[in-house]
Amino acid sequence: MKIYVTSVFVDDQDKAEKFYTEILGFKVKHNVPLGTNRWLTVVSEEDPDGTELLLEPSDHPAVGPYKEAIFADGIAAHSFQVQDLDAKWKKLSERGVNFVTEPMDAGAVHMAVFDDTCGNLLQLVQMKA
Incomplete structure (x- = not known):
């Protein structure tokens, strides 16, 4: 599966x-x-x-309160893996993407969080070697 x-x-x-x-x-x-x-x-x-x-x-009526609550708490709706977080952060920043968390060390990954302009926070992660 x-x-x-x-x-x-x-x-x-x-x-x-x-x-x-x-x-x-x-x-x-x-x-x-x-x-x-x-x-x-x-x-x-x-x-x-x-x-x-x-x-x-x-x-759906349940979606609005759910999205508002996780957004307000800074919780990402999804995570996308990238090979080079700093390069992707720079490229997306130049395209006007609003990052709410700049690249940072987060244990086993480097991560950053951005607003998708559609009501969600999304996370970019780069796995550490």
Whole structure:
């Protein structure tokens, strides 16, 4: 068994699609209309057949309070692994990404946390050698 799709709740799928593709560099894998929303998944350019991230609408009534609480507590909704955290932090910062935690040592990893502009904090991690 392996993880096929995981999701992140987003406030606006169009805005999320733009951020996750144009800013973060993911590629759209599926974009299927479903009424007023879409089955919209993105994948890493480094692993196009890997796990898909569903940019899921935040329509369910439980999502708003959940997202607000974890965001307020500084909890990242997802973690993305990178090979060179400092280089990725610099590149994304130059693209206007708002980092709420700059690169730092966190035990077994180096990490940084940023705002995805769609209601989530996301974490970048670089594994220590």
